[in-house]
Amino acid sequence: MSDATSPLLTDLYQLNMMQAYLDHGETKTAVFEFFVRKLPTERGFLVAAGLEQALDFLENLHFSAEEIEWLAHSGRFSRELLDYLAKLRFTGDVHAMPEGTVFFANEPILRVTAALPEAQLVETRLINILHFQTLIASKAARMRLVAPGKLLVDFGLRRAHGSEAGIMAARASYIAGFAGTATVLAEKQFGIPTFGTMAHSFIQAYDDETSAFENFARSRPQNLTLLIDTYDTEAAARKVVALAPRLKALGIQIRAVRLDSGDMITLSKNVRRILDEGGLTDVTIFASGGLDEENITEMLRSGAPIDGFGIGTSLTTSSDMPALDCAYKLQEYAGLPRRKRSAGKATWPGRKQVWRRYGPDGRMVGDILSIEGDRKVGEPLIGLVMQGGRRISSSPTLAETRARAAREFERLPEPLRRLEPGASYPVQVADALVKLEAEVDSRLAQQELARR
Amino acid sequence: MSDATSPLLTDLYQLNMMQAYLDHGETKTAVFEFFVRKLPTERGFLVAAGLEQALDFLENLHFSAEEIEWLAHSGRFSRELLDYLAKLRFTGDVHAMPEGTVFFANEPILRVTAALPEAQLVETRLINILHFQTLIASKAARMRLVAPGKLLVDFGLRRAHGSEAGIMAARASYIAGFAGTATVLAEKQFGIPTFGTMAHSFIQAYDDETSAFENFARSRPQNLTLLIDTYDTEAAARKVVALAPRLKALGIQIRAVRLDSGDMITLSKNVRRILDEGGLTDVTIFASGGLDEENITEMLRSGAPIDGFGIGTSLTTSSDMPALDCAYKLQEYAGLPRRKRSAGKATWPGRKQVWRRYGPDGRMVGDILSIEGDRKVGEPLIGLVMQGGRRISSSPTLAETRARAAREFERLPEPLRRLEPGASYPVQVADALVKLEAEVDSRLAQQELARR
Numbered sequence: 001m002s003d004a005t006s007p008l009l010t011d012l013y014q015l016n017m018m019q020a021y022l023d024h025g026e027t028k029t030a031v032f033e034f035f036v037r038k039l040p041t042e043r044g045f046l047v048a049a050g051l052e053q054a055l056d057f058l059e060n061l062h063f064s065a066e067e068i069e070w071l072a073h074s075g076r077f078s079r080e081l082l083d084y085l086a087k088l089r090f091t092g093d094v095h096a097m098p099e100g101t102v103f104f105a106n107e108p109i110l111r112v113t114a115a116l117p118e119a120q121l122v123e124t125r126l127i128n129i130l131h132f133q134t135l136i137a138s139k140a141a142r143m144r145l146v147a148p149g150k151l152l153v154d155f156g157l158r159r160a161h162g163s164e165a166g167i168m169a170a171r172a173s174y175i176a177g178f179a180g181t182a183t184v185l186a187e188k189q190f191g192i193p194t195f196g197t198m199a200h201s202f203i204q205a206y207d208d209e210t211s212a213f214e215n216f217a218r219s220r221p222q223n224l225t226l227l228i229d230t231y232d233t234e235a236a237a238r239k240v241v242a243l244a245p246r247l248k249a250l251g252i253q254i255r256a257v258r259l260d261s262g263d264m265i266t267l268s269k270n271v272r273r274i275l276d277e278g279g280l281t282d283v284t285i286f287a288s289g290g291l292d293e294e295n296i297t298e299m300l301r302s303g304a305p306i307d308g309f310g311i312g313t314s315l316t317t318s319s320d321m322p323a324l325d326c327a328y329k330l331q332e333y334a335g336l337p338r339r340k341r342s343a344g345k346a347t348w349p350g351r352k353q354v355w356r357r358y359g360p361d362g363r364m365v366g367d368i369l370s371i372e373g374d375r376k377v378g379e380p381l382i383g384l385v386m387q388g389g390r391r392i393s394s395s396p397t398l399a400e401t402r403a404r405a406a407r408e409f410e411r412l413p414e415p416l417r418r419l420e421p422g423a424s425y426p427v428q429v430a431d432a433l434v435k436l437e438a439e440v441d442s443r444l445a446q447q448e449l450a451r452r
Numbered sequence: 453m454s455d456a457t458s459p460l461l462t463d464l465y466q467l468n469m470m471q472a473y474l475d476h477g478e479t480k481t482a483v484f485e486f487f488v489r490k491l492p493t494e495r496g497f498l499v500a501a502g503l504e505q506a507l508d509f510l511e512n513l514h515f516s517a518e519e520i521e522w523l524a525h526s527g528r529f530s531r532e533l534l535d536y537l538a539k540l541r542f543t544g545d546v547h548a549m550p551e552g553t554v555f556f557a558n559e560p561i562l563r564v565t566a567a568l569p570e571a572q573l574v575e576t577r578l579i580n581i582l583h584f585q586t587l588i589a590s591k592a593a594r595m596r597l598v599a600p601g602k603l604l605v606d607f608g609l610r611r612a613h614g615s616e617a618g619i620m621a622a623r624a625s626y627i628a629g630f631a632g633t634a635t636v637l638a639e640k641q642f643g644i645p646t647f648g649t650m651a652h653s654f655i656q657a658y659d660d661e662t663s664a665f666e667n668f669a670r671s672r673p674q675n676l677t678l679l680i681d682t683y684d685t686e687a688a689a690r691k692v693v694a695l696a697p698r699l700k701a702l703g704i705q706i707r708a709v710r711l712d713s714g715d716m717i718t719l720s721k722n723v724r725r726i727l728d729e730g731g732l733t734d735v736t737i738f739a740s741g742g743l744d745e746e747n748i749t750e751m752l753r754s755g756a757p758i759d760g761f762g763i764g765t766s767l768t769t770s771s772d773m774p775a776l777d778c779a780y781k782l783q784e785y786a787g788l789p790r791r792k793r794s795a796g797k798a799t800w801p802g803r804k805q806v807w808r809r810y811g812p813d814g815r816m817v818g819d820i821l822s823i824e825g826d827r828k829v830g831e832p833l834i835g836l837v838m839q840g841g842r843r844i845s846s847s848p849t850l851a852e853t854r855a856r857a858a859r860e861f862e863r864l865p866e867p868l869r870r871l872e873p874g875a876s877y878p879v880q881v882a883d884a885l886v887k888l889e890a891e892v893d894s895r896l897a898q899q900e901l902a903r904r
Contacts, residue, residue: 004456004615008637011609012648015636020650020671026657070640076674120653127610128618135613157463158579159775161587163456164614166580184467185460188522196464198472201572201782204790205478207899219472222528229794231896262795289797313775322774323611323765330653338656342681343714345741444683447659 004164007063007088010124015071018117019081030116031332031351032123033108034130037325044416044423046324047141047405048101048109049172050133052395054126055386058090061122090118094386097354098396100137100175100405101381102412104427106369107354108382109134116333123328131326132165133172137405139318140176142293142419143311145409147300151308153195154181155288156316169316175401177409182310190398195310197225197258197286204230210239217243217252225256225286228271233262237271241278254280256308260289265304272305286310292319293419339440348433349440354381364411370430456616459515459540462576467523470569471533482568483784483803484575485560486582489777496868496875498776499593499857500553500561501624502585504847506578507838510542513574542570546838549806550848552589552627552857553833554864556879558821559806560834561586568785575780583778584617585624589857591770592628594745594871595763597861599752603760605647606633607740608768621768627853629861634762642850647762649677649710649738656682662691669695669704677708677738680723685714689723693730706732708760712741717756724757738762744771745871791892800885801892806833816863822882 003009021027036046063071068086071077077085092114103109110130112119143152154173157166170186180193187194198216206212213226224247228236237257244254257275259267268285275283287299288310296309313319329347330338337349348369355368355378368376384392396404415423455461473479488498515523520538523529544566555561562582564571595604606625609618622638632645639646650668658664665678676699680688689709696706709727711719720737727735739751740762748761765771781799782790789801800821807820807830820828836844848856867875 003637006637008640009609009615009618010636011607011634012636012639012646013634013650014648016648016672017650017654017668020654020668021657023671024667026667030653030657032653067640074639116657120651123651123653124610125615128612128615131611132613155463157461158576159583159778160580161584161613161769161774162616162620163461163577163580164616166461168614182463182465184462184464185455185458187464187526188460188519194464196466196468198465198469199572199575200792200794201482201484201575202469202472204782204792205473205482205568205785207788207896215476215478216469216472219475220468231793260794261797317613317769317774319774322613322769322771326611330656333657336659340652340656341683342652342712345713444659 005057005060006067007061007121008067009128010121014121014123015077017120018084019077021117021120022081022084023078027115027117028334029113030119030330032112032119032328033331033352034110034126034326034328035106035108037327037345038105040321040324041422042321043138044419045102045104045138045412045425046134047137047176047408048097048103048134049099049137049175050130050168051096051099051110051385053129053133053168054110055094055391055395057125057129058094058122058386059389059391061088061090063088084117088118088121089389090114090122091389092118092386093384093388095382096385097381098401098404100401100408102364102408103354103381104367104425106348106427107367108352111351111382127326127328131324133168135318135322135324136169136172136316137176139315139321140173140178141405141409143296143315144177145417145419146293146297147309150306151286152178153308153310154178154183154312154315155310156312157183159313160316165316171398173315174398175405177402177406192398198227200227200230200260203227209236210243213239213243214246217247217254218250221252223255224252225258226254227258227260229260229262233259233267234270234274237274238278240283241274241280244278244280254283256284256286258286258288258310264299264306265302268299268304268306284308288312336443337436337440339437348429348437350433350436352382352433355379356381358411362411363413364425365413366426366428368428368430369433371432371436374430374432376430457509457512458519459513459573460519461580462573466573466575467529469572470536471529473569473572474533474536475530479567479569480786481565482571482782484564484571484780485783485804486562486578486778486780487558487560489779489797490557492773492776493874494773495590496871497554497556497590497864497877498586499589499628499860500549500555500586501551501589501627502582502620503548503551503562503837505581505585505620506562507546507843507847509577509581510546510574510838511841511843513540513542515540536569540570540573541841542566542574543841544570544838545836545840547834548837549833550853550856552853552860554816554860555806555833556819556877558800558879559819560804563803563834579778579780583776585620587770587774587776588621588624588768589628591773592625592630592767593857593861595748595761595767596629597869597871598745598749599761602758603738604630605760605762606630606635606764606767607762608764609635611765612768617768623850625767626850627857629854629858644850650679652679652682655679661688662695665691665695666698669699669706670702673704675707676704677710678706679710679712681712681714685711685719686722686726689726690730692735693726693732696730696732706735708736708738710738710740710762716751716758717754720751720756720758736760740764788895789888789892791889800881800889802885802888804834804885807831808833810863814863815865816877817865818878818880820880820882821885823884823888826882826884828882
């Protein structure tokens with residue numbers, strides 16, 4: 001499959017630009033920032049994620065001899081550029097918001113300060129890494145908020161967009177408060193708890209559903225969850241009730257039943273009644289199949305007695321909004337602030353900081369976007385995490401990041417917490433930034449005049 | 453990052469079920485099929501893709517000693533299962549539709565015939581591989597069909613869901629007729645042509661736009677494309693006209709200008725006029741930025757003089773429909789056909805074949821879905837590609853697969869080719885399959901009765 005660590009995971013234009021930068025000596029210090037231009041109407045807030053993998057990428061960036069040879073063979077690049085690439089390591093600084101931090105439009109979550117060619121090359125993959133985990137953490141947060149106290153599990157590897165998406169969605173959703181994932185490699189790689197039940201194929205391999213349940217129970221007695229919708233959900237629930245005493249005699253306790261299709265509200269109520277009447281009041285009901293924050297909200301509002309949810313496609317593809325309008329833009333070069341003025345995509349220049357204020361109840365009340373060094377009231381969200389290409393300290397653990405996200409959700413203004421459509425959050429642009437923008441425009445205008 | 457070849461890229465329940473299968477001797481031959489349950493209203497047809505990577509996965513499937521040790525350490529599995537996994541290779545057969553084939557709901561594009569535990573383990577990753585490339589090839593086909601004769605280039609790595617999604621989207625869109633991609637690794641890995649222009653950061657690094665154009669042109673004179681929307685698109689087009697003679701004197705020809713923001717219809721017309729009046733009639737216009745098959749259709753209908761399109765997010769995330777309702781289901785076990793009857797997710801049992809008929813004009817007129825061996829009129833679409841865990845012949849080249857897809861698009865019924873909303877295609881279920889379904893249901897009913 002593809003090599004996820006290759007520096008060739010980039011757009012050709014990055015290499016073209018590096019060639020031109022080198023040819024013309026444009027290797028001075030550049031400052032790029034990664035931010036989301038505007039929030040989609042489907043998202044009142046976003047959750048920063050992916051920084052760990054972004055820093056891994058930067059720390060390990062290098063071209064192998066074989067990659068250099070392949071580039072040389074393409075005939076596109078000068079020997080000077082190839083030699084530069086062969087020696088290239090990322091030697092810049094990175095400032096960032098910690099993973100798990102809530103953020104809004106135009107607030108950078110990552111800043112790269114490095115020689116222009118270095119900072120340019122890494123654009124594509126940095127966006128690729130930060131965009132995806134932020135997208136998924138922000139989606140997962142919604143599910144976490146609508147189902148407090150419920151067990152939420154990522155079931156989405158199969159329809160995630162490739163292997164990396166599957167693994168990183170497990171990570172991002174865990175940060176946002178999921179209990180775990182079905183993806184085994186996510187446990188091995190990140191220590192994320194895994195959950196596993198049984199598939200329809202297991203039931204189908206037996207002509208008789210009860211035999212399937214019993215054989216599975218004997219082999220997998222721990223945390224036993226039986227899938228009951230293969231043929232007739234309520235009939236299967238009655239089979240579970242009939243089977244329970246026989247399993248109990250073997251010391252096996254049924255922990256849950258899983259519903260994966262049909263009208264979940266009606267079925268969960270009927271199954272709950274069948275289980276309770278059969279004395280299985282401790283057996284919980286776990287639902288899966290086409291779930292998202294909308295239908296989970298509806299189920300819980302209708303009093304569906306469901307204790308946990310396995311969420312797949314809508315989580316790992318962020319299906320209602322599978323991409324964010326994000327960018328990694330040059331904000332300063334050779335000591336001068338820069339900006340882009342393209343229609344609908346203009347950017348604020350310079351190195352930025354975000355100051356967040358909290359009310360007496362601890363809830364967020366507003367942010368100020370300003371330039372670095374322009375001290376404002378509140379908590380500064382962006383800090384140095386990498387210097388000269390090396391992390392300045394060990395990263396927070398995944399548990400710490402998860403705890404941070406949970407605390408952030410507690411501090412959200414109530415309309416955002418409730419996912420109210422149209423709920424917004426005040427982000428004020430500081431005078432210093434407005435002034436800097438005017439200075440950049442005036443400098444550019446003078447250049448234009450000078451040229452004529 | 454994640455290891456894309458690990459067999460632990462699977463759901464925990466697959467390992468749980470394998471344990472139970474082994475404990476109870478359920479290791480007889482199973483037949484699973486991968487298919488899409490129903491087509492979303494946004495898609496009149498789908499394009500099969502990903503088979504190559506699916507076969508690579510199956511041929512290379514094995515657990516490393518370190519993975520076995522990790523599983524052992526988890527304490528979840530028996531020594532017997534761990535020994536089985538340590539020796540596991542995929543030894544089954546695979547039947548499939550060739551990549552690039554158009555297909556419809558309920559038509560399997562892949563069938564696995566293998567010992568039940570083997571066939572079960574591979575479910576998650578097979579779906580993950582086939583679903584994504586099929587999703588993207590099907591999306592890319594729409595773009596190809598609305599813009600005949602136009603240069604289409606994948607620009608979507610940065611917002612693809614991870615590295616694998618980026619690379620495989622380049623592959624899938626190339627199969628569907630894109631000219632190439634911006635992703636360098638896709639050229640190295642698959643020989644897909646790459647295209648690269650310049651970014652706004654390049655322009656911004658210079659205070660003066662013309663200097664940026666000129667320096668870039670001197671360094672990258674081949675296929676020179678200048679990005680003209682950083683500040684003022686029409687002003688930049690006039691700068692291009694002014695610069696052209698100076699570049700021409702250096703032997704450098706401008707091939708294209710790129711628009712990346714604003715009202716593309718108006719801008720492209722104005723830029724075309726500026727270029728033409730400046731004598732640059734050979735310079736083409738390339739557009740990018742938030743494009744999809746809808747707005748490309750609108751631009752072309754409005755006579756926008758755009759020659760090529762760089763398409764990113766909407767392509768590599770299939771943004772209007774980021775997942776397909778696909779499944780990998782047990783259709784036969786131990787010589788007996790099987791089916792699932794879950795509400796809304798019932799499946800047709802048995803090993804299937806799809807027969808496709810064509811009209812006198814060579815266009816597809818209808819498919820018949822039947823069981824293997826039930827010979828029908830038309831072309832059978834599913835054939836053996838892997839036997840005993842090995843490919844039976846070398847795979848088609850990517851060029852051959854691309855040519856197949858192009859031929860398939862030629863043969864689509866006109867309403868599907870025109871992407872008419874609601875256009876459908878007749879897929880008839882053969883009597884033999886209906887009869888087989890009744891037999892399965894009757895067998896299951898008898899088992900139920902016998903049990904009471």
